[in-house]
Amino acid sequence: MTPSRTWWPRLHLFELLDQRWYPAPLRDHCTNYLATIAQRMGIFDAVAPLLLRGLEAGGTDTVVDLGSGGGGPLPRLCDSLEREQGRRVRVLQSDLFPNEQARQRATATGAEYLEQPVDAMRVPAELRGMRTMFNALHHFRPEEARAVLADAQARGVPIGVFEVVERSPKGVISSLFIPLLVLAFTPMLRPLTLPRLFFTYAVPLLPLAIFWDGLVSTLRAHRPEELRRMTQSLTREGYTWEVGVAHKPGKPPVTYVLGLPASSTASNGRRG
Numbered sequence: 326m327t328p329s330r331t332w333w334p335r336l337h338l339f340e341l342l343d344q345r346w347y348p349a350p351l352r353d354h355c356t357n358y359l360a361t362i363a364q365r366m367g368i369f370d371a372v373a374p375l376l377l378r379g380l381e382a383g384g385t386d387t388v389v390d391l392g393s394g395g396g397g398p399l400p401r402l403c404d405s406l407e408r409e410q411g412r413r414v415r416v417l418q419s420d421l422f423p424n425e426q427a428r429q430r431a432t433a434t435g436a437e438y439l440e441q442p443v444d445a446m447r448v449p450a451e452l453r454g455m456r457t458m459f460n461a462l463h464h465f466r467p468e469e470a471r472a473v474l475a476d477a478q479a480r481g482v483p484i485g486v487f488e489v490v491e492r493s494p495k496g497v498i499s500s501l502f503i504p505l506l507v508l509a510f511t512p513m514l515r516p517l518t519l520p521r522l523f524f525t526y527a528v529p530l531l532p533l534a535i536f537w538d539g540l541v542s543t544l545r546a547h548r549p550e551e552l553r554r555m556t557q558s559l560t561r562e563g564y565t566w567e568v569g570v571a572h573k574p575g576k577p578p579v580t581y582v583l584g585l586p587a588s589s590t591a592s593n594g595r596r597g
């Protein structure tokens with residue numbers, strides 16, 4: 326279980342990926358890197374049972390992923406659900422800044438990536454299914470994060486929000502290794518272009534940019550006790566909220582928020 330101690334207040338410093346002026350090639354590289362890390366390292370493997378619970382509660386086989394960036398871990402998680410549970414899942418990925426390269430990768434994995442921008446605080450009513458967010462809630466200030474959750478509740482659809490970034494000394498120390506990880510994982514990215522190699526190894530602009538955003542992410546992260554207060558303010562009949570930390574051996578702990586329509590009240594989930 327994550328310690329309840331809050332080491333310092335949440336600091337909403339700027340992340341490069343949030344800036345509209347941030348050059349698209351740099352944005353695409355950063356989101357591609359983050360998606361590759363999530364997929365190759367399986368850092369969200371612990372949440373597969375939570376994803377299944379949300380699908381069952383919503384009576385759906387569709388996942389609407391918000392803030393998808395370069396893609397994320399859903400292809401890996403859906404493969405796991407099909408292999409272990411026999412459950413085939415349709416994946417709709419979306420982002421406020423749609424990514425053409427991510428759309429091509431999504432198509433290659435059997436997912437769909439929407440061309441139009443999607444605001445996670447005001448998701449179009451026609452996008453029905455279980456909503457998910459992976460390492461994206463920290464981009465939102467507390468009142469905005471609450472709006473993301475409230476919008477799902479108002480539509481009566483399940484939502485799962487999952488974060489591996491952690492506002493703690495451990496999280497800050499872990500972020501110091503990000504430049505080394507960028508150097509190690511860049512050869513696995515596709516397409517592997519000369520500019521990408523140049524700005525990674527010759528002029529390390531990309532490792533430094535990803536490091537900055539990673540460090541700021543840990544300072545922005547919402548801690549479990551803050552998320553519990555947030556969801557308690559949303560309590561209403563017919564919809565339940567669960568906040569916890571999911572664990573799997575060999576993988577990092579994942580802080581999660583799971584919102585479930587009334588049909589889920591009989592579910593027995595593990596709380597952290």
